[in-house]
Amino acid sequence: MCMICEGRTHEEAARWLELTIVTHGWAVLGVEPDDPADPTGSWLYTVGATESFGVPELIITDRPVTEAHHVLNWAVETLRDSGTLADLAADDVDWAPVHDRHLSTDLFNQYFNHYERWPAAGRVIQLFPSTLEHCAACIRASSTDLSDPSSRVDQNPPGWADS
Numbered sequence: 001m002c003m004i005c006e007g008r009t010h011e012e013a014a015r016w017l018e019l020t021i022v023t024h025g026w027a028v029l030g031v032e033p034d035d036p037a038d039p040t041g042s043w044l045y046t047v048g049a050t051e052s053f054g055v056p057e058l059i060i061t062d063r064p065v066t067e068a069h070h071v072l073n074w075a076v077e078t079l080r081d082s083g084t085l086a087d088l089a090a091d092d093v094d095w096a097p098v099h100d101r102h103l104s105t106d107l108f109n110q111y112f113n114h115y116e117r118w119p120a121a122g123r124v125i126q127l128f129p130s131t132l133e134h135c136a137a138c139i140r141a142s143s144t145d146l147s148d149p150s151s152r153v154d155q156n157p158p159g160w161a162d163s
Contacts, residue, residue: 025052055079094136096147
């Protein structure tokens with residue numbers, strides 16, 4: 001998921017991001033866990049949803065990458081079409097605004113690289129989607145909760161600080 005970590009240049013990553021946003025309105029970026037069987041420490045987030053559709057950017061932490069990617073795309077489409085977070089809650093997705101403390105960190109590095117500014121306060125929402133095995137509240141309890149300013153997040157995984 002981190003193109004720089006996979007060996008692409010900064011220019012290639014920037015071109016991909018720009019083309020994806022122009023084509024779809026948003027892109028999903030993030031950092032995969034070292035061990036795919038344990039998603040702890042991973043995060044995926046959107047870039048472009050606010051600028052393209054006026055809806056919040058979204059982030060999911062500590063979930064399997066394929067699941068998080070699918071949910072983020074579905075959630076942006078839902079918000080784009082309805083404009084309300086209530087539709088996410090109706091589908092058993094819990095959510096919370098990301099605390100301002102976490103916005104100007106390496107969590108959103110590619111957002112900053114693209115827009116040359118950090119995401120705006122109150123414009124990033126963390127999602128806690130239910131699964132067949134676990135309810136949204138269970139997912140929230142097992143995820144890094146970015147609405148909490150004291151949450152400890154590995155904001156500088158290997159290779160990410162330079163991306």
